[in-house]
Amino acid sequence: MLLKDKVAIVVGGGQTPGETIGNGRATAIEFAREGARVRVADRNVDSAHETVAMIDAEGGAATAAAVDVTDEASLAEMIAACVSEHGRVDVLHNNVGVSLAGGDAPVEDIAADAFDRVIAINLRGMVLACKHVLPVMRRQGSGVILNISSMAAWSAYPFVAYKTSKAGVIALTEQLAYSNARYGIRANAILPGLMNTPMAIESRVTAEKSRAQVVAERDAQVPLGRKMGSAWDVAFAAAFLASDKARFITGVALPVDGGSSVRRG
Numbered sequence: 001m002l003l004k005d006k007v008a009i010v011v012g013g014g015q016t017p018g019e020t021i022g023n024g025r026a027t028a029i030e031f032a033r034e035g036a037r038v039r040v041a042d043r044n045v046d047s048a049h050e051t052v053a054m055i056d057a058e059g060g061a062a063t064a065a066a067v068d069v070t071d072e073a074s075l076a077e078m079i080a081a082c083v084s085e086h087g088r089v090d091v092l093h094n095n096v097g098v099s100l101a102g103g104d105a106p107v108e109d110i111a112a113d114a115f116d117r118v119i120a121i122n123l124r125g126m127v128l129a130c131k132h133v134l135p136v137m138r139r140q141g142s143g144v145i146l147n148i149s150s151m152a153a154w155s156a157y158p159f160v161a162y163k164t165s166k167a168g169v170i171a172l173t174e175q176l177a178y179s180n181a182r183y184g185i186r187a188n189a190i191l192p193g194l195m196n197t198p199m200a201i202e203s204r205v206t207a208e209k210s211r212a213q214v215v216a217e218r219d220a221q222v223p224l225g226r227k228m229g230s231a232w233d234v235a236f237a238a239a240f241l242a243s244d245k246a247r248f249i250t251g252v253a254l255p256v257d258g259g260s261s262v263r264r265g
């Protein structure tokens, strides 16, 4: 068990509704399978409870918590409640991110308030979650922060707020890694590519384009096996990076993309 006796918070550990499993829920379940006690935090607390019920059904240990990453007090309370329940925070996994759902658009069309909203959810929320967990991890002399970025940060992506926020997440992760290495804290970013998750698929289905067409078009673009990844691929990478087996790895931005990032030109 990679995470035996670790205490992990998965922020955004609920689930965007849809046919497949999302990154946050899969990661919370995988952490529990690897032996962690997991705090599943989400704005949609019913969805967090569903994740907890799935973990309970497998014999894992998890509790649900409400959090809104746009509200600093709520993030501070999430960390404080975990410390009061478990005495520590070994892993903070920042999964929350939105694009079109936040009103994102190409730069020439972006509304200022939509840009602010996406940045507040995707970047400011991670900054503030880290701000409140770092004193705990520094006291412990150990801890792991995992930030979910996106291949959108490195590749052509049409919507300005998502791309710039996810590039900011990589810069944040590098800064966290460098300035906290002396305290035994590691920070790494994961860059999912084309994934078969509800957020990626359901938001692209239209009257003109069926779910099967969206899936087929995206599958065809992936070098490895001509198939998108699933949320489990992100979860497996996260469990490794969160574990002591990754003890010498910090400050990396790890693509989980079936080879899409090596296709240039």
Ligand SMILES: NC(=O)c1ccc[n+]([C@@H]2O[C@H](COP(=O)([O-])OP(=O)(O)OC[C@H]3O[C@@H](n4cnc5c(N)ncnc54)[C@H](O)[C@@H]3O)[C@@H](O)[C@H]2O)c1
Residues within 6 Å of the ligand: 011, 012, 013, 014, 015, 016, 021, 022, 023, 024, 025, 041, 042, 043, 044, 047, 067, 068, 069, 070, 095, 096, 097, 098, 121, 148, 149, 150, 151, 191, 192, 193, 194, 195, 196, 197, 198, 199, 200, 231
């Ligand atoms: N799905 C993909 O193809 C893909 C690709 C690249 C990157 N990502 C990144 O993966 C992460 C999410 O994974 P997913 O797409 O599977 O979604 P998900 O199913 O994990 O859902 C995200 C969760 O975040 C919660 N949430 C939204 N706003 C919140 C807020 N303000 N406060 C607290 N919780 C909030 C939602 O309720 C939901 O449960 C995001 O950071 C996303 O940008 C996804």
